[in-house]
Amino acid sequence: MFARNRALILKVFSAMIVFGAWEVAGRIPVSFAFPTFLESSAAFWTLLVDGTMLKAYIETLKPLVIGVLISAFIGIGLGLWIGLSRAFDWLISPIFVVMQTAPLAALIPLLVMAYGIGLTSKVFVVCIMAMPVIVLNTGGAVRNTSASLIEMGESFLGDRKDIILKIILPSAFPIIFAGLRLGVSAGFIGAILSELKITPTGVGDIITYSRSIADYPSMYAAIASIIILAVMFLNVLERIENYLSQGRRKALVAD
Numbered sequence: 001m002f003a004r005n006r007a008l009i010l011k012v013f014s015a016m017i018v019f020g021a022w023e024v025a026g027r028i029p030v031s032f033a034f035p036t037f038l039e040s041s042a043a044f045w046t047l048l049v050d051g052t053m054l055k056a057y058i059e060t061l062k063p064l065v066i067g068v069l070i071s072a073f074i075g076i077g078l079g080l081w082i083g084l085s086r087a088f089d090w091l092i093s094p095i096f097v098v099m100q101t102a103p104l105a106a107l108i109p110l111l112v113m114a115y116g117i118g119l120t121s122k123v124f125v126v127c128i129m130a131m132p133v134i135v136l137n138t139g140g141a142v143r144n145t146s147a148s149l150i151e152m153g154e155s156f157l158g159d160r161k162d163i164i165l166k167i168i169l170p171s172a173f174p175i176i177f178a179g180l181r182l183g184v185s186a187g188f189i190g191a192i193l194s195e196l197k198i199t200p201t202g203v204g205d206i207i208t209y210s211r212s213i214a215d216y217p218s219m220y221a222a223i224a225s226i227i228i229l230a231v232m233f234l235n236v237l238e239r240i241e242n243y244l245s246q247g248r249r250k251a252l253v254a255d
Contacts, residue, residue: 035217044221052206053225060202060226063119064191067126071183075131076176079138083145083172084164093139100132108197122194129190130183137179141172177241181234188230 019037026036035043047053082089108125115121145168153163195204203222210219 033214033216035220039217040220040224043215043217044225047206047218047221053222056202056206056222057229058202060191060195060204063122063126063194064187066119067123067190068130068184068187070123071127071130071134071187072180075134075183076138076180079135079176079179080142080164082135082139083142083168089139089143093136096132096135099128100136104128105193105197108194112198117199121198122191125194125198126187126190129193130187133186134179134183137182138172138176141175141179142168145171173245174241177237177244181237181241184233184237185230188226188233192226 022040023037026034026039029036044053047056078092082093104125107128108121111121111124115124149167149171150163153167191202192204192207195202196208200208203226206222207219210216210222
């Protein structure tokens, strides 16, 4: 029983440690602006019951979902091209390396000047946070496909399309999905950053307003909620990856 549910038990135990430490730190207290876990939980429940949290997440998820979908579609496509073409790699990879390392928050005023303070700017912020990770991980995964596997495919007279679809993509699949998970994490950061730096809407509005009136339990409740939602998203992606991996293994066995 324990072995079968070990991962779930360990996750619950880890959460209990974090929340317990949070409660202790709030009771010491480490700061007058640091509420206890129970106070933040009560504030979260209040925000949930009166509908404030739901309305906020409807606003926050718009740029997040659109930005992540665009980043995944374009990022995986560019990553495949980078991994398959050395010239394209030299041309494009440095751009995404700079995007990954540069302080992209400094670009937000430029986006606001170009696209205003609406949804478009927020989607761009999510994309510039999420896409570099997806592109570089996908490119590296494709580029590092075992040469012996490719040579084997060529020896069996496989054409370029067969080698890409049946050898390179299955081999690169785990790292591509790992990059996608990291991209989603970065997208969450971008969504909240855009709400804090462009216009205070969604969860960012709750954080900004609660801080302005010193309602720290609500502020921490909003921050914790976005972290929990990100963890849930990543767990869903992990389950999808495991499901697709099992299907791929069964297909290989059948072949």
